[in-house]
Amino acid sequence: MAAAPVVAKIVAEGAANSMKAWVLEEGGDLAKLAVKRVEIPTPAAGQLRVKVVTANTNPVDFKHASFGAVGAVFPAVFGCDGAGVVDAVGADVTAFKPGDRVHYFGNVFGAHGTYAEFAIADAHAVAPVPEGMDWATAGVVPCALWTAYEALFDRMHLRAGQTVFVAAGAGGVGHFAVQLAKHAGAKVITTASGDNVARLREQGYTVIDYRNEASLKDAILKATDGNGVDCALDCLGEEQAKDTIAAVAFGGQYTHIALTAPLPADAFFRGLTVHHVFTPGNVVRPDHGARFVAIAAKADALLVSGAVKPDVSQTYDFDGVKAALEAQVGGRVRGKQLIKISADSA
Structure with missing residues (x-):
């Protein structure tokens, strides 16, 4: 008989x-x-318990809440991204010990996320917080920065020398991706609207104001x-x-990082x-854990060097988690939203 889900x-x-x-x-x-x-x-074996210090919001968080991820369990503590201090380790964990500073993108299908005083993380997908x-x-980089770097x-x-298009250059993944690409020496074209158009142009990107363009394809082709x-x-x-x-x-x-529909045939032809x-x-x-943690280390090093910087547009305390997720649903978030879970985040 299969064990009951946690x-x-x-x-x-x-x-x-x-x-x-x-x-x-x-x-x-x-x-x-x-x-x-x-x-x-x-x-459990292969897991860490983390005393959470900071977290953030990602689209996957509200999508999980609104639609339920396939294979997810309930009741569940929400929150995928987090940073904190290892509080306890399960059997077979040798890479971490209590007191270590870590950050990670957690298991969206699991029961113990980061919007809590303590969370559970799979040790194979956890990265040390660098000096x-x-x-x-x-607390704000795991999902967005590491996804951008991997892509x-x-x-x-x-x-260097290539031309790259990044959709939504002011968004969570996008604002990291444009910086990474520029640092690598690529020519970066991105989309934005409102005040973000001028902000990104000032940073040296070619920006398409998508609300003023009849065709995104034509605008990208014109820019190239x-x-x-x-x-x-x-x-x-x-x-x-x-x-x-x-x-x-x-x-x-x-x-693509969010496409669920079939790809247009044009991609094949x-x-x-x-x-x-x-x-x-x-x-x-x-x-996949070792590859993922290696990606995290390379991306984190660029942050520490100052080559890439997070744009934290809003900061909430623990009680503001729901408001932060509601803002994410409405598409009103520039960059990342920081959530201070504990007093240690000050």
């Missing part, structure tokens, strides 16, 4: 060995996310003198995939190499 155990107020956490008892409605008392979890990185930075360099092997881009990173999904793919040069590369970066897959597959 879920967050809700307990009475004042119960021993308990903590406060943002919990959803069943998937399908973000409005039902609420603060509960839950039993402090015990790490010189503060808690605010450590550009692990998959497309972007190099009709040649198209060598590489494209699509952070938005099917609503613009067709136009983006059509603006990639013959034999170029296209990477024009000889494009297509990549799909699904960061949760790196977490649930232990055999």
Whole structure:
């Protein structure tokens, strides 16, 4: 008989060995996310328990709450990204010990996320917080920065002199991707709207104000003198995939991080190499762990050097988690939102 899935155990107020956490008892409605008392979890073999200091929001968080991830368990403590101090380790964990500073993108299918005093992380997908990185930075980079780095360099092997299109250059993944690409010596074309257009242009990017363009494809081709881009990173999904793919040069590369619809046939007929970066897959597959942590180390080093900087547009405390997720749903977030879970984040 298969073991019962691990879920967050809700307990009475004042119960021993308990903590406060943002919990959803069943998937399908973000409005039902609420603060509960839950039993402090015990790490299983291969896991760490982390005393959470900082966290942030990602689209996957509200999508999990609103639609329920396939294979997810409930009740569940929410929050995928986090940074904190190792509090306890399970059997077979040798790379970490209590007291270590770590950050990670957690298991979206699991029960003990980072919007809590303590969280559970799979040791194979955890990275040490490097010297010189503060808690605010450590808490906002895992999903967005590491996804951008994997897409550009692990998959497309972007190099100096190439032209790359990054969708949504002011967004979570996008704002890291444009900086990484520029640092690598690539010519960067991106999209934005409102105040973000001028902000990104001041930083040296070619910016397409998508709200003023009838055709994204034509705007990208115009920016490349009709040649198209060598590489494209699509952070938005099917609503613009067709136009983006059509603006990639013959034999170029296209990477998506959110596309669930079938790819346009044009990608095949024009000889494009297509990549799909699904960061949760790196977490649930232990055999991917070493590669994922190596990507994290390279990306983190660029942050510590100052070559890349997070744009933290909003900061919330623990009680503001739901408001932060609601802002993420509305698409009103520039860069990243920091959530200070504990007083240690000051």
